Amino acid sequence: MASPVPPATAPQRRDRVVIRFAGDSGDGMQLTGDRFTAEAAAFGNDLATLPNYPAEIRAPHGTLAGVSSFQLHFADHDILTPGDRPDVLVAMNPAALRSNLGDLPAGGVLILDTDEFTPRNLAKVGYATSPLDDGSLDPYTVHRVAMTSLTVAALEPLGLGKKDAERSKNMFALGLLSWMYSRPTEGTQRWLREKFARRPEIAEANVVAFRTGHAYGETTEAFAVTYEVAPAVLPDGTYRQVSGNTALAYGLVAAARRAGLPLFLGSYPITPASDVLHELSRLKRFGVTTFQAEDEIAGIGAALGAAYGGALGVTTTSGPGLALKMEAVGLAVMTELPLLVVDVQRGGPSTGLPTKTEQADLLQAVFGRNGEAPVPVVAPSSPADAFDAAVDAARIALTYRTPVLLLSDGAIANGSEPWRVPEEDDLPDLRVEFATEPNTDDGRFLPYARDPETLARPWAVPGTPGLAHRIGGLEKADGTGDISYDPANHERMVRLRQAKVDGVAVPDLEVDDPDNDAPVLVLGWGSTAGPIGAAVRRLRTAGHRVARAHLRHLVPLPANTEAVLRSYRTVVVPEMNLGQLAFLLQGRFAVPVESETKVAGLPFGAAELAERLTPYVSKEQVPA
Amino acid sequence: MTTDLGMPSLDATQLGGLDLVPAADSPQKAKDYTSDQEVRWCPGCGDYAVLAAVRAFLPTLSIRRENTVFVSGIGCSSRFPYYLDTYGMHSIHGRAPAIATGLAVSRPDLSVFVVTGDGDALSIGGNHLIHALRRNVNMTILLFNNRIYGLTKGQYSPTSEVGKVTKSTPVGSVDHPFDPVALALGADATFVGRAMDSDRKGLSAVLEAAARHRGAALVEIYQDCPIFNDGSFDVLRRPDDAEARVIPVRHGEPITFGTDGRWAVVRRGFGLDVAPTAEVAPEDVVVHDATDVGLAHALARLSGQDLGHAVFGVIRQVQRPTYDDLSRAQVQQAAAGGPADLRELVHGADTWTVRGGTVITEARP
Ligand SMILES: Cc1ncc(C[n+]2csc(CCOP(=O)(O)OP(=O)(O)O)c2C)c(N)n1
Ligand code: SF4
Ligand SMILES: [Mg+2]
Numbered sequence: 009m010a011s012p013v014p015p016a017t018a019p020q021r022r023d024r025v026v027i028r029f030a031g032d033s034g035d036g037m038q039l040t041g042d043r044f045t046a047e048a049a050a051f052g053n054d055l056a057t058l059p060n061y062p063a064e065i066r067a068p069h070g071t072l073a074g075v076s077s078f079q080l081h082f083a084d085h086d087i088l089t090p091g092d093r094p095d096v097l098v099a100m101n102p103a104a105l106r107s108n109l110g111d112l113p114a115g116g117v118l119i120l121d122t123d124e125f126t127p128r129n130l131a132k133v134g135y136a137t138s139p140l141d142d143g144s145l146d147p148y149t150v151h152r153v154a155m156t157s158l159t160v161a162a163l164e165p166l167g168l169g170k171k172d173a174e175r176s177k178n179m180f181a182l183g184l185l186s187w188m189y190s191r192p193t194e195g196t197q198r199w200l201r202e203k204f205a206r207r208p209e210i211a212e213a214n215v216v217a218f219r220t221g222h223a224y225g226e227t228t229e230a231f232a233v234t235y236e237v238a239p240a241v242l243p244d245g246t247y248r249q250v251s252g253n254t255a256l257a258y259g260l261v262a263a264a265r266r267a268g269l270p271l272f273l274g275s276y277p278i279t280p281a282s283d284v285l286h287e288l289s290r291l292k293r294f295g296v297t298t299f300q301a302e303d304e305i306a307g308i309g310a311a312l313g314a315a316y317g318g319a320l321g322v323t324t325t326s327g328p329g330l331a332l333k334m335e336a337v338g339l340a341v342m343t344e345l346p347l348l349v350v351d352v353q354r355g356g357p358s359t360g361l362p363t364k365t366e367q368a369d370l371l372q373a374v375f376g377r378n379g380e381a382p383v384p385v386v387a388p389s390s391p392a393d394a395f396d397a398a399v400d401a402a403r404i405a406l407t408y409r410t411p412v413l414l415l416s417d418g419a420i421a422n423g424s425e426p427w428r429v430p431e432e433d434d435l436p437d438l439r440v441e442f443a444t445e446p447n448t449d450d451g452r453f454l455p456y457a458r459d460p461e462t463l464a465r466p467w468a469v470p471g472t473p474g475l476a477h478r479i480g481g482l483e484k485a486d487g488t489g490d491i492s493y494d495p496a497n498h499e500r501m502v503r504l505r506q507a508k509v510d511g512v513a514v515p516d517l518e519v520d521d522p523d524n525d526a527p528v529l530v531l532g533w534g535s536t537a538g539p540i541g542a543a544v545r546r547l548r549t550a551g552h553r554v555a556r557a558h559l560r561h562l563v564p565l566p567a568n569t570e571a572v573l574r575s576y577r578t579v580v581v582p583e584m585n586l587g588q589l590a591f592l593l594q595g596r597f598a599v600p601v602e603s604e605t606k607v608a609g610l611p612f613g614a615a616e617l618a619e620r621l622t623p624y625v626s627k628e629q630v631p632a
Numbered sequence: 633m634t635t636d637l638g639m640p641s642l643d644a645t646q647l648g649g650l651d652l653v654p655a656a657d658s659p660q661k662a663k664d665y666t667s668d669q670e671v672r673w674c675p676g677c678g679d680y681a682v683l684a685a686v687r688a689f690l691p692t693l694s695i696r697r698e699n700t701v702f703v704s705g706i707g708c709s710s711r712f713p714y715y716l717d718t719y720g721m722h723s724i725h726g727r728a729p730a731i732a733t734g735l736a737v738s739r740p741d742l743s744v745f746v747v748t749g750d751g752d753a754l755s756i757g758g759n760h761l762i763h764a765l766r767r768n769v770n771m772t773i774l775l776f777n778n779r780i781y782g783l784t785k786g787q788y789s790p791t792s793e794v795g796k797v798t799k800s801t802p803v804g805s806v807d808h809p810f811d812p813v814a815l816a817l818g819a820d821a822t823f824v825g826r827a828m829d830s831d832r833k834g835l836s837a838v839l840e841a842a843a844r845h846r847g848a849a850l851v852e853i854y855q856d857c858p859i860f861n862d863g864s865f866d867v868l869r870r871p872d873d874a875e876a877r878v879i880p881v882r883h884g885e886p887i888t889f890g891t892d893g894r895w896a897v898v899r900r901g902f903g904l905d906v907a908p909t910a911e912v913a914p915e916d917v918v919v920h921d922a923t924d925v926g927l928a929h930a931l932a933r934l935s936g937q938d939l940g941h942a943v944f945g946v947i948r949q950v951q952r953p954t955y956d957d958l959s960r961a962q963v964q965q966a967a968a969g970g971p972a973d974l975r976e977l978v979h980g981a982d983t984w985t986v987r988g989g990t991v992i993t994e995a996r997p
Pocket of ligand 1: 748776782783789
């Protein structure tokens with residue numbers, strides 16, 4: 009008689025799940041997370057991710073410093089953040105358990121690779137007794153799985169070395185989780201075979217490990233239940249999963265296409281901006297030239313040189329690199345050439361926290377140059393939004409002939425989410441006209457004559473007959489562009505450059521205030537959009553009246569900004585710095601602004617922020 | 633790992649520095665290259681002579697004036713672009729080679745010149761200079777070496793001799809100087825030349841060869857600053873002193889100098905030395921070979937900070953593919969596969985569609 013097969017129980021439905029994969033930097037946790045994300049995307053879930061990894065490429069094995077994690081939030085409805093606390097924690101070693109367990113709520117699911125819980129590994133992270141058997145894990149639903157040895161055993165027939173075999177254990181974990189959450193599996197198997205196409209034996213090992221993990225879930229009674237998270241019904245459209253750096257790179261390519269200009273990137277590698285350089289380097293077929301310069305200054309210098317020659321010049325960097333570039337940004341202000349300067353912010357000051365996120369470069373972007381050197385500043389609010397923000401920054405640069413600062417950050421750069429893919433024809437027309445003719449009645453060419461509407465000066469590129477002229481960093485005489493030390497001229501030119509930037513067309517600030525009666529406005533910028541949106545949802549669910557708005561344009565601010573600020577009794581600005589936007593708004597409008605700040609290298613959690621906003625909304629609702 | 637780039641045969645040995653630059657429709661004169669700006673260097677400044685030489689030699693290139701661009705840094709010499717009726721950018725201190733690199737890569741139809749000083753090129757901009765040279769970006773760099781910071785009123789520079797008394801070194805400089813020619817050779821420059829501001833003929837010849845060279849060409853110009861470093865090159869100008877010091881070199885010719893070729897350059901150990909020609913067998917006189925990098929290094933080392941000897945002319949000239957040609961070829965080759973599809977790019981491999989409340993997943997075939 010055949011052994012009884014356990015009845016296949018129907019998967020239980022969940023509306024959303026947060027999974028965190030944690031392991032050693034060498035364990036491939038980012039890859040595992042990326043794949044699970046791709047599976048969720050292919051399934052049609054809404055999702056948001058938070059990679060969190062150390063700055064060291066390979067910190068000492070098994071130590072707390074070497075822990076790398078990847079958190080994924082996926083749901084059957086639209087979600088705004090990568091989730092505060094995981095429902096499921098996969099810990100590949102004691103260090104991963106030790107550094108992540110604090111975030112797992114009681115009752116949460118914990119999946120451990122027991123093979124790694126050796127006395128030596130336990131001692132490395134200061135466990136006196138093994139949490140596997142000292143009762144400290146009792147509050148959780150624990151699955152003890154000998155992932156390493158199961159993987160090695162499954163791969164034995166392939167004749168791989170032990171080290172290579174062990175390396176596939178992350179795919180075992182992925183297989184197991186894919187089974188638990190009823191994920192489609194073909195995509196991952198196909199992806200593995202493509203990724204390791206040149207080393208078929210490694211591809212095979214990973215596929216086998218993945219299938220072994222999947223089968224382990226299926227056949228082990230410990231995992232009696234599977235879950236299902238249905239696809240999310242988002243607004244109509246075609247979607248893909250995208251990270252912020254990729255979306256930003258695509259936005260630059262799209263902008264150059266819409267402008268009919270070649271794209272020139274001058275850049276020096278720096279975390280977390282390098283992926284934009286990597287991505288664009290692969291897109292030469294779109295007429296993209298990438299130049300890996302000797303330093304950040306050369307990166308922006310070359311981009312400005314290319315812009316002078318008629319290309320869409322771009323330079324990409326992170327905070328420390330932006331500091332180096334600023335003298336050249338000033339030159340671009342003076343020469344009034346279009347230029348995109350992308351700062352993917354990370355924790356500072358100095359080298360700071362290279363792999364963590366922060367928004368502390370805002371004032372550097374707005375003010376960090378010598379002299380009165382106004383520069384438009386644009387900030388994307390999410391990974392997918394980085395595409396639109398890049399296109400918009402290009403629009404401003406090309407229309408107004410000015411450098412533009414695009415402020416992304418680590419959370420946007422490495423996080424990913426579904427992106428409703430745009431059609432090329434829906435993107436703005438960014439075509440530019442180079443100057444080809446003299447622009448005075450008497451047949452002269454004035455390189456600093458201005459368009460009456462935009463105040464932009466003509467873009468006369470070298471090679472244009474009859475328009476030869478000299479530009480540079482010395483103060484320009486209005487109109488002719490000749491060197492001028494005249495006091496009145498300087499006064500006029502400083503004010504003209506400011507007026508040009510002040511006059512950049514940006515849409516009004518939109519306020520989300522469902523009943524138009526909220527006493528409190530929560531105002532954010534950049535990547536805090538997700539946490540603010542999620543926190544405001546929570547407050548509203550709890551019965552509070554609260555409005556929210558988000559700034560895409562930091563310079564110039566939307567025309568209605570002051571009016572919006574004045575129409576609320578309390579304005580709260582959450583930021584990942586010590587209050588830079590709050591400072592800016594108070595300085596600009598002399599309105600009181602409450603500042604809620606966090607500089608932990610991590611985004612606000614939704615619950616955390618809701619809690620911090622609660623006193624403002626509760627206070628407001630006490631009847632006077 | 634090296635990859636066969638499968639580049640279109642871009643024979644750098646065939647292509648000259650100006651071959652992609654449109655030719656002038658009609659003959660030009662120095663006057664055509666003179667802008668309406670009043671020249672504002674100090675009376676007697678060596679920069680005047682260089683400006684006159686440049687205005688005179690540019691027409692001989694027979695390229696369209698509007699396809700000529702001068703990019704400079706900061707310093708007295710860096711005012712140069714204002715005085716030429718070409719396109720020009722007076723940029724920021726030390727960064728001209730970087731700006732010129734972006735311009736040269738994006739615009740093969742331009743002849744790009746960089747004007748820089750000893751402080752601009754070798755202090756603040758040292759990094760950009762060596763990288764432009766090693767990359768071999770198609771540009772001609774005029775390095776005005778007056779061995780002083782002129783514009784900031786007379787501090788010592790990276791080419792000032794040890795012991796030099798300046799405003800910032802009242803008891804003498806203790807900094808060991810660079811030799812720009814040796815530095816450029818160390819950076820693998822494909823063209824290195826030197827000339828004297830007052831030597832119109834020699835300067836023009838080197839400049840013309842440099843402009844016609846495909847790749848980065850560095851021309852060091854000894855330039856007098858009568859205000860802050862007066863007479864610094866006098867030993868190379870006064871006939872009596874110059875006699876045994878000034879060594880002009882020409883590719884393929886034996887290196888002899890002085891009145892009636894009284895002195896000769898000979899090999900000594902791994903380097904070179906100077907000996908009376910009469911005492912040297914004719915076959916022992918070194919014949920200049922601008923393609924011999926070892927010889928170029930040795931010639932550079934004949935020049936010391938005391939100017940005991942100074943070699944002038946084209947010291948090195950070799951052909952090597954330029955960064956900008958190779959970079960453009962990669963882009964062109966990628967584009968040769970037909971028009972790039974933006975839609976395909978942004979869609980990526982895996983998409984799903986939401987329509988009227990249902991999710992349609994589209995697995996790839
Ligand atoms: C960032 C910056 N630092 C310092 C200066 C001041 N500065 C202007 S020119 C110069 C030195 C120029 O020396 P050199 O390149 O030899 O040119 P010269 O004036 O001798 O022709 C200095 C230090 C500056 N303009 N910018
Ligand atoms: S200070 Fe010297 S280098 Fe500068 S303009 Fe005067 S003489 Fe020439
Ligand atoms: Mg000088």
